[in-house]
Amino acid sequence: MELQEDLIVDIKVSQVGFFGTSGKMLLPSQAAVATLIAKIPERQIITTDLLRKKLAEQFEVQGTCPVTMKKALRAIAHDATQNVPYWRVIKQNGELMAYYPGGTQEQAALLSKEGFEIDMERKTPRVKNFKSNLIRF
Known part of the structure; x- marks a missing residue:
């Protein structure tokens, strides 16, 4: 079941290595993720x-799960009902x-x-020169 609301929880001791810090972590709702993705214009991408x-920045926490x-x-x-x-x-x-x-x-x-070029030669296809098309919020 997907989260219906965003939750902010403590970063567990076992997760400090991944996040590089202690503090708070966002468990994002589907709506929060969809809202941010919807802001990405054509011909731009995000990792x-x-x-x-x-x-994490929007919710003023140290990380996102x-x-x-x-x-x-x-x-x-x-x-299919979402236009994201x-x-x-x-x-x-x-x-x-x-x-x-x-x-x-x-x-x-x-x-x-x-208009993106895709490298299909690899085991997993990859966007060529993707860094030049990353969105800057």
């Missing part, structure tokens, strides 16, 4: 890391997301329609 950082965000992102992508450009979210190394509808092939097609 999962940058998306988590932006959410990667597991909860991935669940929200997956739900958004698979909800989920395909503009890629992995931090430029790779495409296999868990989106249609897998990496469909995400590659959607990004190609927006």
Whole structure:
């Protein structure tokens, strides 16, 4: 079940290594993730890391839970009633997301329609020169 509201919790001692600090962590709702993704214009993309950082910044916490965000992102992508450009979210190394509808092939097609070049030679397809198209909020 997806979170209906955003939750802020303490970063556990076991998570300090991942976040690099103690403090508070956001468990983002699907709505919070969708709202931020909806702001990404055509021909721009964002990585999962940058998306988590932006959410943490908005909620004034030290981090965003990667597991909860991935669940929200997956739900958004698979909800045909939402008009959210989920395909503009890629992995931090430029790779495409296999868990989106249609897998990496469909995400590659959607990004190609927006003018992105996709490197299909790798095991997991990747956006070429993706750093030059990252959104700057």
